[in-house]
Amino acid sequence: MKKNISYKRMKTISVICVFTCAMLQAFGQTQVGSLFNIQTPLDIGISMSIKEVKQTKEDSTYISHKLYYKTDSGINDSMKIDLKSRGNFRLRECYFPPLWIKIKKDQTKGTLFEGNKKLKLVLPCHTQADNNDLILKEYLCYKLYEEISPYSFKTRLVNIDLTEQRGKKEKKFQLKGILIEDVDKIAKRMNCKTAEVEQIHPAALQDTSASLFDMFQFMISNTDWSKSFQHNSKLIYLHSRYIPVPYDFDMSGLVDAPYAVVSVIGEETLPVESVRDRYYRGYCRPPGITQFVRDEFLLKEEKLLSIPDLLKGQLSDKEITGVKEYLKEFFDILKNDDLFKDDILDRCRNIN
Numbered sequence: 001m002k003k004n005i006s007y008k009r010m011k012t013i014s015v016i017c018v019f020t021c022a023m024l025q026a027f028g029q030t031q032v033g034s035l036f037n038i039q040t041p042l043d044i045g046i047s048m049s050i051k052e053v054k055q056t057k058e059d060s061t062y063i064s065h066k067l068y069y070k071t072d073s074g075i076n077d078s079m080k081i082d083l084k085s086r087g088n089f090r091l092r093e094c095y096f097p098p099l100w101i102k103i104k105k106d107q108t109k110g111t112l113f114e115g116n117k118k119l120k121l122v123l124p125c126h127t128q129a130d131n132n133d134l135i136l137k138e139y140l141c142y143k144l145y146e147e148i149s150p151y152s153f154k155t156r157l158v159n160i161d162l163t164e165q166r167g168k169k170e171k172k173f174q175l176k177g178i179l180i181e182d183v184d185k186i187a188k189r190m191n192c193k194t195a196e197v198e199q200i201h202p203a204a205l206q207d208t209s210a211s212l213f214d215m216f217q218f219m220i221s222n223t224d225w226s227k228s229f230q231h232n233s234k235l236i237y238l239h240s241r242y243i244p245v246p247y248d249f250d251m252s253g254l255v256d257a258p259y260a261v262v263s264v265i266g267e268e269t270l271p272v273e274s275v276r277d278r279y280y281r282g283y284c285r286p287p288g289i290t291q292f293v294r295d296e297f298l299l300k301e302e303k304l305l306s307i308p309d310l311l312k313g314q315l316s317d318k319e320i321t322g323v324k325e326y327l328k329e330f331f332d333i334l335k336n337d338d339l340f341k342d343d344i345l346d347r348c349r350n351i352n
Contacts, residue, residue, distance in 0.1 A: 034072075034112045036154040036181060039310070043070040044177075047163040047170075048083060054097050057085045062102050068161075071112060079107040086120070090250070093259060094125035096162075096175070120180040123160070125250070125259060132176040134250065134257050136315045139178050140323060141220050141249035143307050147300060149212050151190060151236060151243050154181045157314075176314075183234045186245060195235040195242055200228055202283045202351045206241035211293040213244045214282025218344065219297070219330045221253030221278045223263040223270060251275060254326055278330070284348035294334055301331050 035042075045068035056063060062082030070076055085097040099121040108114045122138065124131035142155040160175040187194045202210070205227060213233070217225060225232040225246060232248040251260045253276040260275045272279045284290075297304075308315070308323045333339045 034114070035116055035179070036156050038072050039156065040072075041157040041159050041176075041314075042072075042179070043159045043161075044068060045161040045163070046083075047165060049165040050095070050097065053083055053099070054085050054091065056083075057087075057091055057097075062100070067101070067103075077111065079103065079111065079113070081107070087248075090125060094123075095127055096123035096125065098122055116181065116185070118182040118184075120178075120182075120247075121158070122178040122180065122248075123162075124175055124177075125257065127173065133315060133319060134255055135176040135178060136311050137255045137319070137323065138249050138252075140308055140311065141222075141252060141254060142178070142180070142247075143310060144220070144304055145216055145246060147303055147307065148216050148297075149209065151186060151192075151209060151245050153183075153186065153245065153247055155179060180247065183236065183245065186234075187236050190236070190238070192236040192238040192243070195237040196230075197235065198229075200230075200235065200242055202228060204242050206238070206243050207285050207289045208293065209243040211282065211285050211289055212296070213246060214280070215293050215297060215344075217246065217252075218278055218280045218282065219327065220249060220255075221276060221326075222249055222251060223275075223279055223281055224248070224251035225281075253278065254323060276326075278333075278343065280344045280347040282344075282348055283351050290345070290348075294340065298331070298334055305331075 046065060048063075048065055053063060062084045065081050065083050066078055067081045068076070068078045080103075082102040084100040084102070085091055086100050087098040091097050101119040101121055103113060103117060103119070105117065108116060122135065124135050136157070139155060139157055142153060146152045146154070156179045158177045158179055160173075160177045162173040162175055164171045164173065183194050186192070210227065213227065217223070227233050227235075227244040232246060234245045234247065235242045236245060237243075249255055250257050251263065253260075253274070256276060262270050262272055262275055262277075264270075270279050270281075305324055305327055308320045308327075311320060333343050
């Protein structure tokens with residue numbers, strides 16, 4: 001008969017896991033290419049037919065284009081790239097499609113893009129100027145998760161001179177965007193393997209990583225995800241367990257996009273009226289794991305609350321203060337035993 005693992009034993013296991021993650025994260029920093037080593041926005045230029053690129057979603061063919069960029073030393077350069085649209089909601093509802101960028105190895109050699117064969121480029125949804133602010137807040141979500149877990153996407157802001165080709169006419173846009181590394185880069189950096197499965201049982205996920213994922217989604221008030229079906233999440237495989245890696249946060253309450261709606265899970269409508277209302281969708285884990293993850297977030301409170309300051313000068317002081325206040329509401333829940341029980345422990349989903 002198997003014995004129950006004590007809280008002390010469970011916490012020890014969690015500490016070992018997180019210590020190992022920290023060691024891997026420190027090692028991983030040396031493995032990040034120059035594209036993501038510098039966090040100042042990268043200036044790039046792209047000319048494309050938005051209509052033509054949107055039609056590539058269901059096609060395996062990429063469209064050849066050219067990417068113009070300014071190196072970190074201020075030199076203008078360019079390279080051949082291939083573009084393809086991706087996504088579902090944003091591709092269907094937005095003016096600017098989210099993009100895949102594919103680059104041949106010989107084009108990246110000796111450039112800041114070296115080692116990156118495939119990248120995501122997140123663009124604003126619509127043409128209004130304030131849509132750039134939404135991109136900046138979504139970028140903050142990526143930076144927050146980088147602080148929470150080493151199993152996270154490296155990102156970089158870009159300033160985009162986008163020229164839309166409309167037959168013989170052109171229209172120019174000044175946009176903010178996010179470059180995101182491919183999941184293969186995470187796997188290589190963390191000595192893992194990528195995993196693509198149609199559906200996965202929650203019990204197959206590594207406890208601590210899954211709980212960090214769930215608590216993070218609650219922090220930014222995002223319900224638009226599924227680890228089991230890999231909706232807005234990727235899986236990597238390590239030591240017989242799967243680790244979820246989140247992406248796409250435009251439906252979160254922290255971003256608060258005007259088009260964001262509360263997710264419908266299967267046929268279930270969540271009992272909240274606004275994406276700003278936090279609702280915990282994580283699975284129930286052993287008490288030692290849950291408490292350990294709670295403590296980890298509280299230990300990182302000061303650091304996490306400082307991350308919005310990365311965008312001083314790009315995002316208004318009012319917006320930065322608003323993001324911080326929203327994050328503080330999350331920490332108020334963690335610090336209050338009654339709120340933590342009501343909002344998290346009593347709402348977690350049973351794994352079986």
